[in-house]
Amino acid sequence: MPDQPALPVLRDLPLVDHHCHGVIRRDLDRGGFEALLTEAGGAYGRAAPGGVTLFDSQVGLAVRRWCPPVLGLPPHAGPDEYLERRAELGAEEAGRRFLRAAGLASVLVDSGFEPEPLLSPTEMGKLAGAQAHEIVRLEQVAESVAAGGISAGRFADAFRDALAGRARHAVGLKSVAAYRVGLDLRGERPTETEVAVAAAHWLAAGAGAGGRPVRRLADQVLHRFLIWCGVDLGLPVQFHVGYGDRDVDLDRCNPLLLTRLLRAIAPTGTPVMLLHNYPYHREAGYLAQVFPNVYVDVGLATHNLGHRAPALIAETLELTPFGKFLYSSDAFGLPELYYLGATLFRRGLAAFLRSGLDDGAWTEGDAERIARQAAGGNARHVYRLPAGLAGRGFSE
Numbered sequence: 303m304p305d306q307p308a309l310p311v312l313r314d315l316p317l318v319d320h321h322c323h324g325v326i327r328r329d330l331d332r333g334g335f336e337a338l339l340t341e342a343g344g345a346y347g348r349a350a351p352g353g354v355t356l357f358d359s360q361v362g363l364a365v366r367r368w369c370p371p372v373l374g375l376p377p378h379a380g381p382d383e384y385l386e387r388r389a390e391l392g393a394e395e396a397g398r399r400f401l402r403a404a405g406l407a408s409v410l411v412d413s414g415f416e417p418e419p420l421l422s423p424t425e426m427g428k429l430a431g432a433q434a435h436e437i438v439r440l441e442q443v444a445e446s447v448a449a450g451g452i453s454a455g456r457f458a459d460a461f462r463d464a465l466a467g468r469a470r471h472a473v474g475l476k477s478v479a480a481y482r483v484g485l486d487l488r489g490e491r492p493t494e495t496e497v498a499v500a501a502a503h504w505l506a507a508g509a510g511a512g513g514r515p516v517r518r519l520a521d522q523v524l525h526r527f528l529i530w531c532g533v534d535l536g537l538p539v540q541f542h543v544g545y546g547d548r549d550v551d552l553d554r555c556n557p558l559l560l561t562r563l564l565r566a567i568a569p570t571g572t573p574v575m576l577l578h579n580y581p582y583h584r585e586a587g588y589l590a591q592v593f594p595n596v597y598v599d600v601g602l603a604t605h606n607l608g609h610r611a612p613a614l615i616a617e618t619l620e621l622t623p624f625g626k627f628l629y630s631s632d633a634f635g636l637p638e639l640y641y642l643g644a645t646l647f648r649r650g651l652a653a654f655l656r657s658g659l660d661d662g663a664w665t666e667g668d669a670e671r672i673a674r675q676a677a678g679g680n681a682r683h684v685y686r687l688p689a690g691l692a693g694r695g696f697s698e
């Protein structure tokens with residue numbers, strides 16, 4: 303049974319997960335577990351016609367294949383048996399086991415989306431036995447500035463100050479413009495007047511002082527302003543790209559729509575990190591090839607495609623230069639997804655490198671170098687992370 307990746311070096315190589323979220327704190331019943339398994343949320347479960355369950359999809363079968371042994375069950379244990387065992391161990395112990403088994407050197411946690419209490423970046427690092435770093439979400443900073451009460455004319459300065467403060471201990475920033483207005487953004491940096499006018503519209507629509515609710519930011523000019531402020535700080539700027547939950551209009555999330563902005567940012571040299579990308583991972587690979595400062599991953603898709611993850615990784619690496627390809631799980635909530643992402647990434651990348659070796663396309667030395675770059679070397683370089691914990695055992 304080929305349990306181990308087809309390239310031995312990938313079995314023990316600690317990974318840098320450059321985009322993930324916090325783990326959920328509560329115990330989960332079957333409905334709660336399935337709601338977190340994919341980005342469909344609670345859309346399935348009892349309401350699904352014909353009793354369709356997401357356990358009967360690539361990600362569900364991948365969970366059953368890879369996760370039960372971590373909890374002391376045989377592979378392919380049924381969902382109910384699995385969840386019973388999980389409940390017996392409790393959320394914390396299950397979380398510890400999966401995060402340890404993922405074999406992570408570092409986690410870069412996006413702290414900007416917290417629909418319920420999640421483990422903080424520090425807690426995540428502790429549980430995973432990994433270094434933890436924070437990624438600050440640009441829109442969340444803007445919305446908190448607005449919620450604090452600010453005039454439109456002062457918004458730009460107040461945002462720049464707030465961002466500089468929040469970013470002091472962060473290693474990167476993130477834009478969710480894809481979710482709010484799509485990626486078809488113009489390249490130019492907006493003028494101060496344009497920002498003030500756009501802020502006036504936004505603030506008038508509901509953001510304001512006195513604890514009034516802040517309408518979520520969704521404005522082309524303001525998103526571009528936020529992104530340029532991030533570029534000015536020189537920290538890598540992550541972009542949500544490709545699929546997510548039902549909130550995204552997927553046709554507006556093709557990374558090619560970012561071309562004008564990427565062209566404008568390129569001379570600054572600030573790294574742009576295209577996240578997830580599926581099903582536009584080939585387009586993302588093209589952008590990574592032609593723009594020296596663009597990097598890609600296939601987080602979220604890696605575990606959702608399950609058995610097909612090797613095809614996804616091979617397609618992404620058709621054009622993506624090997625020094626521009628990073629690992630991420632984009633896991634949220636379920637500790638299983640941090641482990642599943644890591645396992646399927648190791649196996650998929652190993653299969654890709656092994657097939658090239660078998661074909662005489664590259665040497666063992668090349669394969670090992672590429673594996674080390676993708677597992678963590680590229681992320682360490684681009685986020686300027688402290689030297690990794692290479693060679694550390696993680697199977698305890």
Ligand SMILES: [Zn+2]
Nearest residue numbers: 321323412632
């Ligand atoms: Zn994410």
